Amino acid sequence: MGNVIAVIPAAGVGSRMRANINKQYLLLEGTPIITRTIKALESCPEISNVVLVVGPGEEEFCRSRILEGNGFTKVMAVVPGGDHRQSSVYNGLCALPQDTEMVVIHDGARPLVQPGEISRVVQAAGEIGAAALAVPVKDTIKVVDEQGKVVSTPPRERLWAVQTPQVFRYELIMQAHRMARAAGVLATDDCALVEALGHPVKLVAGSYENLKITTPEDLVLAAALLRRRYNRCE
Numbered sequence: 001m002g003n004v005i006a007v008i009p010a011a012g013v014g015s016r017m018r019a020n021i022n023k024q025y026l027l028l029e030g031t032p033i034i035t036r037t038i039k040a041l042e043s044c045p046e047i048s049n050v051v052l053v054v055g056p057g058e059e060e061f062c063r064s065r066i067l068e069g070n071g072f073t074k075v076m077a078v079v080p081g082g083d084h085r086q087s088s089v090y091n092g093l094c095a096l097p098q099d100t101e102m103v104v105i106h107d108g109a110r111p112l113v114q115p116g117e118i119s120r121v122v123q124a125a126g127e128i129g130a131a132a133l134a135v136p137v138k139d140t141i142k143v144v145d146e147q148g149k150v151v152s153t154p155p156r157e158r159l160w161a162v163q164t165p166q167v168f169r170y171e172l173i174m175q176a177h178r179m180a181r182a183a184g185v186l187a188t189d190d191c192a193l194v195e196a197l198g199h200p201v202k203l204v205a206g207s208y209e210n211l212k213i214t215t216p217e218d219l220v221l222a223a224a225l226l227r228r229r230y231n232r233c234e
């Protein structure tokens, strides 16, 4: 496989976390969330470089407080994000070299991803062009109308909660983002933009541990999961 580059969108404001800083700089078991995420991606042997997308104006803070002295070797650029996750990812994509073959898009707010999981998604995307980590949903899901009245109950065995990494052939994800921008389409994940092109996307079964740190209780859960990992290693 040629050049595989990771883009980490980490430019959100973390409104649901209700912290007074970008939630990715919060400490998780003594280490910033974003540091853990970058380390996980750097440990994946298929990934040659990483592009980090941070809040506009946070670039210098990130270089001096997160990157320097941590021994990172693959971070090739730190770029400012946009108003939405989608525009932040697009800014990251625009920083990639033209000879990029595959792009691994992974939320900065998912620090518990395992390098082996990333490799499995890269392999699946190498086969069909687009793949993402996902888990079967545990709850029964309801579709509701504007008044909150239930419209339908889709069968649970066909429902998966998609996570990141989401991995794509470079040309495909560039085309998907350009088309979405031209049409004014805004999606909450990158697979949706590729699906809109009619291109198949393969889901790879992942782990419930790869949670997105979104609300304060996610931090408690992530810390407990990390402590369980340390205990298993001792």
Ligand SMILES: Nc1ccn([C@@H]2O[C@H](COP(=O)(O)OP(=O)(O)OP(=O)(O)O)[C@@H](O)[C@H]2O)c(=O)n1
Pocket (backbone or CB within 6 Å): 008, 009, 010, 011, 012, 013, 014, 015, 016, 017, 024, 053, 081, 082, 083, 084, 085, 086, 088, 089, 107, 108, 109, 110, 212, 213, 214
């Ligand atoms: N304008 C944005 C919005 C989100 N993200 C990133 O996309 C990932 C998933 O988004 P989410 O967890 O929703 O983060 P926030 O948008 O920061 O959270 P909230 O919606 O609660 O404000 C995060 O790593 C976040 O930093 C981004 O790069 N740029």
Ligand SMILES: C[C@](O)(CO)[C@H](O)COP(=O)(O)O
Pocket (backbone or CB within 6 Å): 085, 107, 161, 162, 163, 164, 188, 189, 190, 212
């Ligand atoms: C990309 C994602 O993490 C997949 O679960 C998710 O869609 C991000 O959504 P958010 O609205 O930024 O939380």
